[in-house]
Amino acid sequence: GAGVSQSPSNKVTEKGKDVELRCDPISGHTALYWYRQSLGQGLEFLIYFQGNSAPDKSGLPSDRFSAERTGGSVSTLTIQRTQQEDSAVYLCASTTYLRDEQYFGPGTRLTVT
Amino acid sequence: AQSVTQLGSHVSVSEGALVLLRCNYSSSVPPYLFWYVQYPNQGLQLLLKYTSAATLVKGINGFEAEFKKSETSFHLTKPSAHMSDAAEYFCAVSETGGFKTIFGAGTRLFVKA
Numbered sequence: 001g002a003g004v005s006q007s008p009s010n011k012v013t014e015k016g017k018d019v020e021l022r023c024d025p026i027s028g029h030t031a032l033y034w035y036r037q038s039l040g041q042g043l044e045f046l047i048y049f050q051g052n053s054a055p056d057k058s059g060l061p062s063d064r065f066s067a068e069r070t071g072g073s074v075s076t077l078t079i080q081r082t083q084q085e086d087s088a089v090y091l092c093a094s095t096t097y098l099r100d101e102q103y104f105g106p107g108t109r110l111t112v113t
Numbered sequence: 114a115q116s117v118t119q120l121g122s123h124v125s126v127s128e129g130a131l132v133l134l135r136c137n138y139s140s141s142v143p144p145y146l147f148w149y150v151q152y153p154n155q156g157l158q159l160l161l162k163y164t165s166a167a168t169l170v171k172g173i174n175g176f177e178a179e180f181k182k183s184e185t186s187f188h189l190t191k192p193s194a195h196m197s198d199a200a201e202y203f204c205a206v207s208e209t210g211g212f213k214t215i216f217g218a219g220t221r222l223f224v225k226a
Contacts, residue, residue, distance in 0.1 A: 042218040098212040104156030
């Protein structure tokens with residue numbers, strides 16, 4: 001079946017602009033995660049959704065970052081007033097059980113110029 | 114609190130040689146443990162997972178890992194490296210009752226001809 005998809009695959013934006021990153025999880029997966037991977041770094045947890053709820057937003061780096069999930073499916077990560085330090089690959093993953101293996105999308109590479 | 118330490122950000126082996134990637138974890142409760150692989154410009158893919166069954170876990174592409182509670186380790190091995198194994202490898206841990214999976218910083222594996 002179809003895996004996790006993310007769009008766009010690449011995004012170049014100017015500093016100060018807003019961007020939206022989209023994630024389509026595997027159908028039926030109730031949990032969805034967002035991570036940030038900076039060059040040469042591991043995965044930084046941003047936020048997770050159980051259904052449409054986000055019980056823990058503590059990983060979001062600043063109030064410029066927000067995320068939502070609608071219909072228990074598609075999720076959007078929004079970064080307002082982008083800064084150069086926001087440049088990274090943003091990965092989305094979904095799973096059926098919170099503790100279990102996660103299925104990752106290919107990521108969105110964000111470059112802020 | 115749970116944490117993961119991967120020893121060595123870079124490991125280089127010759128084709129046909131043993132691959133050993135080290136992972137130590139910290140967890141206050143029995144953990145689930147994972148190894149993921151990331152090929153260039155792709156998301157992460159599960160190699161194998163430990164979920165409190167057999168301590169020696171076999172995964173895809175000839176990889177295996179052994180859970181050693183006394184050493185709090187979950188090292189990844191492969192008897193004979195192949196050029197196609199060149200990638201970044203991440204160890205991860207999740208806890209009972211938790212929602213978050215903690216990823217190590219990653220180890221980049223280089224395979225020399």
